[in-house]
Amino acid sequence: xxxxxxxxxxxxxxxxxxxxxxxxxxxxxxxxxxxxxxxxxxxxxxxxxxxxxxxxxxxxxxxxxxxxxxxxxxxxxxxxxxxxxxxxxxxxxxxxxxxxxxxxxxxxxxxxxxxxxxxxxxxxxxxxxxxxxxxxxxxxxxxxxxxxxxxxxxxxxxxxxxxxxxxxxxxxxxxxxxxxxxxxxxxxxxxxxxxxxxxxxxxxxxxxxxxxxxxxxxxxxxxxxxxxxxxxxxxxxxxxxxxxxxxxxxxxxxxxxxxxxxxxxxxxxxxxxxxxxxxxxxxxxxxxxxxxxxxxxxxxxxxxxxxxxxxxxxxx
Numbered sequence: 001x002x003x004x005x006x007x008x009x010x011x012x013x014x015x016x017x018x019x020x021x022x023x024x025x026x027x028x029x030x031x032x033x034x035x036x037x038x039x040x041x042x043x044x045x046x047x048x049x050x051x052x053x054x055x056x057x058x059x060x061x062x063x064x065x066x067x068x069x070x071x072x073x074x075x076x077x078x079x080x081x082x083x084x085x086x087x088x089x090x091x092x093x094x095x096x097x098x099x100x101x102x103x104x105x106x107x108x109x110x111x112x113x114x115x116x117x118x119x120x121x122x123x124x125x126x127x128x129x130x131x132x133x134x135x136x137x138x139x140x141x142x143x144x145x146x147x148x149x150x151x152x153x154x155x156x157x158x159x160x161x162x163x164x165x166x167x168x169x170x171x172x173x174x175x176x177x178x179x180x181x182x183x184x185x186x187x188x189x190x191x192x193x194x195x196x197x198x199x200x201x202x203x204x205x206x207x208x209x210x211x212x213x214x215x216x217x218x219x220x221x222x223x224x225x226x227x228x229x230x231x232x233x234x235x236x237x238x239x240x241x242x243x244x245x246x247x248x249x250x251x252x253x254x255x256x257x258x259x260x261x262x263x264x265x266x267x268x269x270x271x272x273x274x275x276x277x278x279x280x281x282x283x284x285x286x287x288x289x290x291x292x293x294x295x296x297x298x299x300x301x302x303x304x305x306x307x308x309x310x311x312x313x314x315x316x
Contacts (some may be wrong), residue, residue: 001308003170006201007028009042010178013094016065017081021159021220024094025062028158028160029259030246036079037225040088040259043071043105044071044133044134045069045070045072045073045075045131045137045138046069046070046071047067047068047069047070047129047137047139047189047231048068048069048070048110049069049297050068051066051067051068051141052066052142052281052282053141053142053212054142054144055141055142055143055144055146056143056145056146057116057119057143057146057176058145058146058147058174058175058176058231058232059118059121059145059146059147059148059267060118060119060231060272061119062116062117062119062147062226062230063112063115063116063119063123063143063145064115064116065079065113065115065127065129065141066111066112066113066140067079067111067112067113067114067129067139068110068111068112069110069112069129069131069294070110075092075130075131075133076090076091076113076130076131076132077090077103077105077131077132078090078129078130078131079090079103079128079129079130080126080127080128080130080138081127081129082126082128082140083125083126088101088103088114088127089101089102089103089114091102091103091105091170092105093102093107100116100117100118101114101115101116101258102115102117102121103115104300111230112129114127114129114141118253119143119145120145121146122145123143123145124143124144124145126138126141126142126143127141127143128140128141128142128260129141130262132171133174135260146175147175147233148172148173148174148175148176148229148231148232148233149173149174149232149233150170150171150172150173150182150227150228150232150233150234150235151170151171151173151230151234151294152168152170152206152225152227152235152236153168153169153170154168154169154237155237156236156238156256157237157238157239157240158238158239158240158282159240159241159242160221160235160239160240160241160242160244161241161242161244162217162219162241163216163217163218164216164217165213165214165215165216165217165239166212166213166214166239167206167212168184168211168212168227168237168239169209169210169211170182170184170209170210170211170212170227170235171208171209172208172209172228172229173208173232173233175229175232176180177209177231178203178206178208179208179229179230179232180205180231181203181229181230181243182203182210182227182228182229182230183226183227183228184201184210184212184226184227184228185225185226185228186221186223186224186225186226187223187224187315189214192226198214198215198216199212199213199214199215200213201213208229210227211225212225215316217241218241219241219243220239220241221239221241223238224236224237224238224239225237225238225239
């Protein structure tokens with residue numbers, strides 16, 4: 001209607017409302033800027049902050065640092081080790097003799113991943129994901145490499161009464177992710193799939209805990225037991241199954257330990273002293289002779305007395 005009803009001289013003025021309608025329709029005048037506007041080829045690269053900036057890995061397990069860059073265009077992404085400013089990778093090329101470092105990237109993806117194979121505690125530190133803009137932009141990532149070790153609760157050597165239950169509990173310490181499995185061994189034999197009846201393995205991945213239960217243990221169950229999580233160093237305990245009581249580290253399957261307690265120390269000492277004094281007196285020759293100076297004369301076997309006193313000292 002604007003082009004047909006307006007004179008030619010006013011045609012340009014009449015067309016202004018059409019341009020205004022188009023701008024309003026695109027949302028560029030008087031409205032919000034559409035999300036796709038800033039992702040045009042002319043906008044600058046920026047980091048997607050949804051990536052984890054602090055990563056914990058265990059020794060020997062590959063560590064992955066994920067860097068996401070939007071609107072990269074023809075720029076390059078590099079990974080730099082902060083402590084010595086060493087360039088590790090540029091694009092997908094590795095620029096270090098340490099071949100444990102590798103850059104992973106899929107065509108068309110915004111993600112550039114630094115992979116460190118078999119990381120060691122010395123690899124802990126800050127790594128920068130850098131984009132070759134002018135000036136350069138970078139984002140830091142913190143890597144912590146820990147040593148994960150298994151731990152079996154209790155003493156390193158256990159004595160079990162024959163007929164009682166063996167109950168061993170293993171924890172995967174400092175494991176950043178739950179282990180995919182936890183195996184129990186007796187010597188070199190896997191206990192998780194043992195054909196012996198009465199053996200039960202209970203593993204809770206969420207708590208990184210595993211229990212080995214052996215019912216009604218016999219002396220044949222004695223041996224070295226090892227807990228080996230998938231991502232942790234193993235731990236071992238020596239188990240002795242004996243007939244009768246043992247004075248130390250006795251584990252009972254269904255009842256608490258009931259060792260004979262020694263009598264109180266003062267009573268023991270008093271008893272031993274009485275016995276020693278009696279022995280000394282028996283070995284003494286008592287000649288009670290009356291003398292004018294009102295004194296008793298004792299003929300004592302000094303060798304026996306010394307032996308008795310030495311016995312008293314040794315008992316204490």
